[in-house]
Amino acid sequence: MRRILLVGLMAALSLAAAPAFAAERTVRLAVENLACPTCPYVVKQALTRVPGVVRAEVSYSDRAAVVTFDDARTDVAALTAATADTGYPSRLAEQSAR
Numbered sequence: 001m002r003r004i005l006l007v008g009l010m011a012a013l014s015l016a017a018a019p020a021f022a023a024e025r026t027v028r029l030a031v032e033n034l035a036c037p038t039c040p041y042v043v044k045q046a047l048t049r050v051p052g053v054v055r056a057e058v059s060y061s062d063r064a065a066v067v068t069f070d071d072a073r074t075d076v077a078a079l080t081a082a083t084a085d086t087g088y089p090s091r092l093a094e095q096s097a098r
Contacts (some may be wrong), residue, residue: 024054027076029065029090031058033084039088040065046082050074064093 040058043065043084047056052073058065067079076092083090 008045010035016076023071025071026066026068027079028093029079029083030064030093031065031088033088034058034060034063035059038081041048042086043083043090046088047079050078050082053079065090073081 020094023090031079034043036041037060040060044056047053047058047065050069053067054068055068057067065083069079075086080090080092
């Protein structure tokens with residue numbers, strides 16, 4: 001009986017600790033089809049609507065977006081899908097540790 005309780009307690013503690021592993025992550029996306037200086041506004045709006053995105057900066061001159069997000073709530077696939085859905089396909093360019 002004691003062993004069952006101990007296993008149950010350990011399982012509960014490991015589940016409770018899982019959110020502690022989530023971290024803020026920053027990625028750089030190469031964004032296609034940025035044809036005018038107002039295009040980054042559309043891309044930024046699409047990115048900031050993704051749940052978990054903390055910040056998004058989009059540069060017309062660099063043809064890139066730097067996005068900071070909670071990796072427990074979203075991932076790079078969701079970010080690239082959001083930009084593609086608005087007509088601006090993107091891909092992971094590089095990662096920076098944060």
